[in-house]
Amino acid sequence: MTPEFVPSTTGPTAPDAPTSPAPVPAIELAHAARWYGNVVAVNDVSFSLGAGVTGLLGPNGAGKTTLLHMLAGFLAPSAGDVRILGRSPHRDPSVYRQIGLVPEREAVYPFLTGLDYVKFNARLQGLPDPDRAARAAIAQVGLEDAMDRQIGGYSKGMRQRVKVAGSLVHNPQVLLLDEPFNGMDPRQRIAMMDLLGRLADEGRTILFSSHILEEVERVGTEILVLVAGRLAASGDFRAIRALMTDRPHNITIRSSDDRRLATTLMADQAVFAVELTQSGLCVQTSQLGAFRRLVAGASRAAGVHLLEVVPADESLESVFDYLVRR
Amino acid sequence: MGLFVAFADIARVTLRQLLGRRRTLLLILLSTLPVLLAIAFRIAGVTEVDRFTRRVFDTITMIILLPLVAILFGSGAFGAEIDEGTVVYLLAKPVPRWIVVAAKAFSAVAVAILLTGGSAALAGIIDMFPAGSDGVSATLAQVVAMVVGSACYVSLFLALSLFTRRALVIGIGYMLVWEGALSSLLAGIANLSIRQYALGAATAIYKLPNQESRLSAETSFILAGVLVVVALVVATWKLMRFELPGGGD
Numbered sequence: 001m002t003p004e005f006v007p008s009t010t011g012p013t014a015p016d017a018p019t020s021p022a023p024v025p026a027i028e029l030a031h032a033a034r035w036y037g038n039v040v041a042v043n044d045v046s047f048s049l050g051a052g053v054t055g056l057l058g059p060n061g062a063g064k065t066t067l068l069h070m071l072a073g074f075l076a077p078s079a080g081d082v083r084i085l086g087r088s089p090h091r092d093p094s095v096y097r098q099i100g101l102v103p104e105r106e107a108v109y110p111f112l113t114g115l116d117y118v119k120f121n122a123r124l125q126g127l128p129d130p131d132r133a134a135r136a137a138i139a140q141v142g143l144e145d146a147m148d149r150q151i152g153g154y155s156k157g158m159r160q161r162v163k164v165a166g167s168l169v170h171n172p173q174v175l176l177l178d179e180p181f182n183g184m185d186p187r188q189r190i191a192m193m194d195l196l197g198r199l200a201d202e203g204r205t206i207l208f209s210s211h212i213l214e215e216v217e218r219v220g221t222e223i224l225v226l227v228a229g230r231l232a233a234s235g236d237f238r239a240i241r242a243l244m245t246d247r248p249h250n251i252t253i254r255s256s257d258d259r260r261l262a263t264t265l266m267a268d269q270a271v272f273a274v275e276l277t278q279s280g281l282c283v284q285t286s287q288l289g290a291f292r293r294l295v296a297g298a299s300r301a302a303g304v305h306l307l308e309v310v311p312a313d314e315s316l317e318s319v320f321d322y323l324v325r326r
Numbered sequence: 327m328g329l330f331v332a333f334a335d336i337a338r339v340t341l342r343q344l345l346g347r348r349r350t351l352l353l354i355l356l357s358t359l360p361v362l363l364a365i366a367f368r369i370a371g372v373t374e375v376d377r378f379t380r381r382v383f384d385t386i387t388m389i390i391l392l393p394l395v396a397i398l399f400g401s402g403a404f405g406a407e408i409d410e411g412t413v414v415y416l417l418a419k420p421v422p423r424w425i426v427v428a429a430k431a432f433s434a435v436a437v438a439i440l441l442t443g444g445s446a447a448l449a450g451i452i453d454m455f456p457a458g459s460d461g462v463s464a465t466l467a468q469v470v471a472m473v474v475g476s477a478c479y480v481s482l483f484l485a486l487s488l489f490t491r492r493a494l495v496i497g498i499g500y501m502l503v504w505e506g507a508l509s510s511l512l513a514g515i516a517n518l519s520i521r522q523y524a525l526g527a528a529t530a531i532y533k534l535p536n537q538e539s540r541l542s543a544e545t546s547f548i549l550a551g552v553l554v555v556v557a558l559v560v561a562t563w564k565l566m567r568f569e570l571p572g573g574g575d
Contacts, residue, residue: 247519
């Protein structure tokens with residue numbers, strides 16, 4: 001595995017990278033690992049984050065929640081070191097004055113109204129004016145119209161927003177969000193992404209997890225890619241995205257004459273492997289866009305009817321697999 | 327002031343959680359049983375302390391109602407939050423863990439006393455008060471037993487629920503096997519039986535008829551106090567080390 005690493009002054013940086021005498025990073029992991037018996041959930045992960053939004057990207061089961069729980073102080077690292085604003089978050093409740101946490105699980109006290117729930121958070125944070133702080137946090141997530149309704153009647157997206165409001169109410173320096181866009185409709189998603197961007201612009205450190213590439217693309221320029229508990233890539237999203245785009249793509253084609261079509265396709269530079277199989281042609285190309293145009297022309301030229309053109313490996317897991325193998 | 331606000335808020339949310347559950351309705355129904363029997367006894371003209379204690383307090387209130395209610399509320403005070411995942415909203419706060427434990431225990435004990443003590447008080451007023459001063463004393467003694475028993479069961483099973491998700495099953499097992507079967511066979515178990523602490527504490531007010539309280543009132547109060555304090559300290563210790571699962575991601 002060769003992790004892609006693009007140094008950044010505000011985004012993820014490797015701990016061994018040369019750094020100027022800067023203030024303590026908001027989030028810092030040094031060779032952090034967590035295992036459960038023989039199962040390794042997070043394996044030797046190191047990075048540090050300053051102000052800004054960073055996406056923690058990875059397929060299901062990659063260890064994102066375990067990593068966020070370690071950062072939130074709810075799991076002790078089995079090895080290595082985890083620090084938030086220079087302090088170990090484990091067994092130190094006072095660190096939560098500086099951390100806001102949005103857990104992945106949807107459950108919120110269903111019998112409380114949205115306003116009551118956020119006020120509950122504000123009071124437990126010891127804020128001097130919980131009502132004012134709660135109303136301000138609710139306004140930030142755009143939930144004023146529903147704040148007097150019981151959370152039990154909220155949609156999934158509204159629950160996510162009220163959870164975010166509860167985590168923001170004390171104006172934390174570090175915000176950890178586990179799959180915050182789950183259950184939101186596209187409009188709510190965009191609003192939440194914009195909110196995270198604004199909060200980051202105010203100097204906060206925001207780390208959110210997602211298994212959806214496009215979510216990360218819109219919010220954060222910096223990403224951490226976690227695969228099977230390991231940090232597969234970190235740095236600027238565009239660079240990693242380019243890696244993902246340039247990777248070989250496998251496409252399965254069914255046509256009226258697979259053999260003739262294979263001969264025509266092999267003549268093009270964009271195609272570097274063709275295999276005749278029982279289920280059709282398996283074509284490997286590095287330029288997906290060019291290939292889409294090519295296949296139409298090639299089939300016409302060969303006098304072959306296309307029956308089906310299916311990308312075989314477009315799942316996020318395959319993208320991550322490629323990054324890991326690279 | 328800050329700690330008091332946190333205590334009050336957590337206690338209030340816990341109360342609503344405990345009272346809002348479907349099983350609470352069943353427990354409320356169960357707690358009305360001694361009252362209904364007291365009414366039936368009263369109508370039948372049986373208003374003797376001895377008979378009511380033997381037929382209702384011994385067989386229903388003490389053996390079924392008290393342990394069932396207190397174990398359910400004790401194990402549910404944290405258990406429900408852990409199962410549903412809402413415990414994270416309490417733990418991700420700069421609140422000392424002993425405040426969280428104390429607030430949870432306070433709420434669960436309060437609800438348990440409301441149901442068991444309320445049931446014992448109402449049943450006693452209906453059927454034992456007409457028996458005169460003995461009836462009044464016996465009623466008070468039974469309420470004391472409910473208060474002491476509720477505090478002990480709740481504390482013990484609240485602490486246990488932080489160690490295992492099977493606290494309720496263990497509690498029912500404790501109630502049936504330890505206090506039910508074994509305590510009648512082995513006299514030494516009295517020192518480790520919440521039922522005996524509750525009955526012993528009741529004797530400070532009145533010697534309930536036919537009760538085999540094997541401990542003195544002083545011993546009972548001391549052992550009950552030690553149990554509550556140790557259980558809550560252990561719960562705080564465990565909550566400080568509480569770990570959330572990593573989840574599927």
